[in-house]
Amino acid sequence: MAKKFLSGNEAFAYGVRLARPQVISAYPITPQTIVVEKLSEFVEDGSLKAEFIHVESEHSALSCAMGASSVGARAFTATSSQGLLYMAECLPYAAGGRFPIVMMNANRSTALPWNIYGDQRDSISQLDSGWIQAYAENAQEALDLALMSFYIAEHKKVSTPFMANLDGFVLTHTYEVVDVPTQEQADEFLPSLQTDNKMSLESPKNLAFSAGPDTNTIFKYKEHIGILNVSDAVAEAERRFEKIFGRSYTGLTESYKTEDADYILITLGSISGLVREVVDKLREQGRKAGLLRLRYLRPFPNKEIAEAVKRAKAIAVLEKDISFGNEGTVYTNVNSALQKAGLSIPASNYIGGLGGKNISGEEIESIFDELTDERSRVEFLGIGGEDSGSQR
Amino acid sequence: MKEIIWHGRGGQGAFTAARLLGEAYSLRENTFVLAFPSFGPERRGAPIRAFTKLDTKPIGNRSEIAKADYSIFLDDTLFSEQAFDELKPGGRVLLNTKKSVDDERVITIDGDSIAGKYLGLPITNTILSGALAAVSGLITLDELTEAVKQTMPERLHEKNIAAIRAAYEEAGK
Numbered sequence: 001m002a003k004k005f006l007s008g009n010e011a012f013a014y015g016v017r018l019a020r021p022q023v024i025s026a027y028p029i030t031p032q033t034i035v036v037e038k039l040s041e042f043v044e045d046g047s048l049k050a051e052f053i054h055v056e057s058e059h060s061a062l063s064c065a066m067g068a069s070s071v072g073a074r075a076f077t078a079t080s081s082q083g084l085l086y087m088a089e090c091l092p093y094a095a096g097g098r099f100p101i102v103m104m105n106a107n108r109s110t111a112l113p114w115n116i117y118g119d120q121r122d123s124i125s126q127l128d129s130g131w132i133q134a135y136a137e138n139a140q141e142a143l144d145l146a147l148m149s150f151y152i153a154e155h156k157k158v159s160t161p162f163m164a165n166l167d168g169f170v171l172t173h174t175y176e177v178v179d180v181p182t183q184e185q186a187d188e189f190l191p192s193l194q195t196d197n198k199m200s201l202e203s204p205k206n207l208a209f210s211a212g213p214d215t216n217t218i219f220k221y222k223e224h225i226g227i228l229n230v231s232d233a234v235a236e237a238e239r240r241f242e243k244i245f246g247r248s249y250t251g252l253t254e255s256y257k258t259e260d261a262d263y264i265l266i267t268l269g270s271i272s273g274l275v276r277e278v279v280d281k282l283r284e285q286g287r288k289a290g291l292l293r294l295r296y297l298r299p300f301p302n303k304e305i306a307e308a309v310k311r312a313k314a315i316a317v318l319e320k321d322i323s324f325g326n327e328g329t330v331y332t333n334v335n336s337a338l339q340k341a342g343l344s345i346p347a348s349n350y351i352g353g354l355g356g357k358n359i360s361g362e363e364i365e366s367i368f369d370e371l372t373d374e375r376s377r378v379e380f381l382g383i384g385g386e387d388s389g390s391q392r
Numbered sequence: 393m394k395e396i397i398w399h400g401r402g403g404q405g406a407f408t409a410a411r412l413l414g415e416a417y418s419l420r421e422n423t424f425v426l427a428f429p430s431f432g433p434e435r436r437g438a439p440i441r442a443f444t445k446l447d448t449k450p451i452g453n454r455s456e457i458a459k460a461d462y463s464i465f466l467d468d469t470l471f472s473e474q475a476f477d478e479l480k481p482g483g484r485v486l487l488n489t490k491k492s493v494d495d496e497r498v499i500t501i502d503g504d505s506i507a508g509k510y511l512g513l514p515i516t517n518t519i520l521s522g523a524l525a526a527v528s529g530l531i532t533l534d535e536l537t538e539a540v541k542q543t544m545p546e547r548l549h550e551k552n553i554a555a556i557r558a559a560y561e562e563a564g565k
Binding site: 005116117118168169170171174175177270272274275277356358359360361 | 452
């Protein structure tokens, strides 16, 4: 392994290069990020043998990746924000076609008002598209996730496209020290792509066909089972990863001091690092705080959440997302997990970091303070002034 | 944790300096670094900030730095009294200027003259990194030299290393 000083984007690009994709299709203009620029440099300098295809839009980028995947090529694309939304028509297409494409999404806000800063409204709006969704916290996890995402997406029992999300700017543009594995290690971890539905001249197939009312449900059911199987595939990939690279991960969620916690904050992405520091500070004061980081939103870690919070007195979900007219979507999903497990724990929702608004350690501490009254609330962080942001 | 804010105008290389410092510090074992630009769109000539956080344990807080140990100005037209609001107690401003500033919190260096002599361009980002190494001791001259070799194109190595060395000696006086 080699220690390098890389941004989140660059770390992910190094991970993709180690996975040896055969086709990379991308639209290079805003809101695209450096990840594809870095990969184009790798192709140019010969360190990555792949077809790099500049297309005219994000819609075309994913269409192109589907074409490549249909003939058995390992395909990668990347996007962000409005680019993801422009691609949206193709997302369920790729999922329904069971094309194990990997895409990096730099989590950034959606217009209007125009804003290219970070939040998670872009990817969370696409939770129902049939893609696996994972969220990295730091640049090392981004690189490791890049490599693992191909393994998981291509797993025989999964065969589902994978969206790896990196928080815009705070992760994508921030430089950190990263261990870059060797190509030999990566090759040992990730076998070449073998698919059952590969189309070729020798084996012509009818792909992307119609399925009427009689058969449609069974296709959708199988798609659902495929993404549920991700849970086992992640565990398998992480065991294999640890054996080869010596770094361990914890499946769909990561618990931090939740075992005996009275109050648990559930969140995702890069803000988790700051929450962990606040938990440590509160623990020093004798307060039983904990963090549950959701590493995956699809499949949704229902069981893991219920298990982690079952002894808590109150929990809160902090997310950079709002489903207008309701509440944060992660919160909706977490409540469903609690309900299914028969848990009646007061659960609150804090919506913050929209359009790149900073979330401070003091704000996270005040969430833990408010949890002690064991009520449920939905609130916006960072509105300030007389309008406290309380919704009910 | 040591926190450094870099002030410059788009094109002056403030973010490059933030990264260079981070790269230099990360050459040591068991060090943790975050280096990042002020988030958002970039425009040439517009004031920008960049940030470096250095620590010996993992850094969870990815927010912009509010209070710095060193606040560095590549361009003295960006410097004002407000600079002192973003210093920790005992923090210092490192200012590229030909003027003198009568305040014990401010360390000045004529980086433009060094840049003119060694680089032939009014770009002072690597020069202020050399000055920072001398006044702060956060990184050594050798680490900074190695970071230049690892991060900058080869044709820029020799003159930047010479400029850094000159700034290091000047600021260390």
